Amino acid sequence: MSETHRSGCPINLTLxxxxxxxxxxVIRDIMFGDRRRYRELLxxxxxxxxxxxxxxxxxxxxxxxxLTKARDPGxxxxxxxxLTEPAIQLLPVLAQMGAWGRRHAPASxxxxxxxxxxxxxxxxxxxxxxxxxxxxxxxxxxxxxxxLLQLQAAxxxxxxxxxxxx
Amino acid sequence: MSETHRSGCPINLTLxxxxxxxxxxVIRDIMFGDRRRYRELLxxxxxxxxxxxxxxxxxxxxxxxxLTKARDPGxxxxxxxxLTEPAIQLLPVLAQMGAWGRRHAPASxxxxxxxxxxxxxxxxxxxxxxxxxxxxxxxxxxxxxxxLLQLQAAxxxxxxxxxxxx
DNA sequence: TCCAACCGCTTGCAATGTGCAAGCGGTCTG
DNA sequence: CAGACCGCTTGCACATTGCAAGCGGTTGGA
Numbered sequence: 001m002s003e004t005h006r007s008g009c010p011i012n013l014t015l016x017x018x019x020x021x022x023x024x025x026v027i028r029d030i031m032f033g034d035r036r037r038y039r040e041l042l043x044x045x046x047x048x049x050x051x052x053x054x055x056x057x058x059x060x061x062x063x064x065x066x067l068t069k070a071r072d073p074g075x076x077x078x079x080x081x082x083l084t085e086p087a088i089q090l091l092p093v094l095a096q097m098g099a100w101g102r103r104h105a106p107a108s109x110x111x112x113x114x115x116x117x118x119x120x121x122x123x124x125x126x127x128x129x130x131x132x133x134x135x136x137x138x139x140x141x142x143x144x145x146x147x148l149l150q151l152q153a154a155x156x157x158x159x160x161x162x163x164x165x166x
Numbered sequence: 167m168s169e170t171h172r173s174g175c176p177i178n179l180t181l182x183x184x185x186x187x188x189x190x191x192v193i194r195d196i197m198f199g200d201r202r203r204y205r206e207l208l209x210x211x212x213x214x215x216x217x218x219x220x221x222x223x224x225x226x227x228x229x230x231x232x233l234t235k236a237r238d239p240g241x242x243x244x245x246x247x248x249l250t251e252p253a254i255q256l257l258p259v260l261a262q263m264g265a266w267g268r269r270h271a272p273a274s275x276x277x278x279x280x281x282x283x284x285x286x287x288x289x290x291x292x293x294x295x296x297x298x299x300x301x302x303x304x305x306x307x308x309x310x311x312x313x314l315l316q317l318q319a320a321x322x323x324x325x326x327x328x329x330x331x332x
Numbered sequence: 333t334c335c336a337a338c339c340g341c342t343t344g345c346a347a348t349g350t351g352c353a354a355g356c357g358g359t360c361t362g
Numbered sequence: 363c364a365g366a367c368c369g370c371t372t373g374c375a376c377a378t379t380g381c382a383a384g385c386g387g388t389t390g391g392a
Binding site for chain 4: 203204205208217218220221224241244245
């Protein structure tokens, strides 16, 4: 574990930790896709992450304190991955990246709906989602309105619409 | 140039383009450090980017349409790199990454000041900075207040303070 | 009790990305 | 016309990534 950094610039430090093609994908899937087990992250990955890369990223994110791992009650074999507060606070970063990608990259409509809602909802919605994530992952107080479910519902509605005839 | 993407998710597409340890560092240096020549980016790099990596990133960012390259008037040999509109719109992403790194990584005070001002200024300030970047890089209408200069001045004040006797 | 399916995760290997140092041809300056 | 500088390339060692297969342990059904 090297404690040497290229510089003390906060942007650089964030990039040293998360500046690769997979770390934020994993966080995104846990955060919005509610995938909390290794196999879920592996099999339901939209982008097809490789198993060794997933194992490595989970290890790093655990070491960095962005995830914790707990036993799955009833499934003795292994664990549930859980977001920590720092990871939950990555939501604005993900929201901005989604907003940028939606505007400047060939994003598909189905997969853009969450980014769009997050963008339209703005910081107020981000706070609501973060509160729900704290409830789900950190055992915080339950949220009143379910912004996360709203995101999920919109996503599923779009997907159903796409699958349904004309 | 492969046109195949891992998925149409906007977050993923952003990561495919910018998800590495150096691309956003280069953009940051052009954006906030006003380094527009290869040599400036190489020599004044806080993080010490390697010359071949810099050349590669500039090439990729040009190909992706995030930078353009123009002749330097009076210095026939080579070029000035210039931000395009999509690159300028990365400012909110960088601001959020800076805000996160400032909170959750061992950021140094000197190098955090810009992130702090951007965070405190919020979206209104981001818009002001983006307007100035458009003026500087795209030849847009000149901005009234110089938010960029304000960032730079605060940065230099902190640096001078650190260098001055206590 | 046995066995097949599944679990998280590792291993081998080839391809690509990164870091470091040196070098290349062109240009500017004295 | 020589030496310093310019953007950028090259060579090479090492780390990271992507792909496919495999490993030991657990679970669940006959």
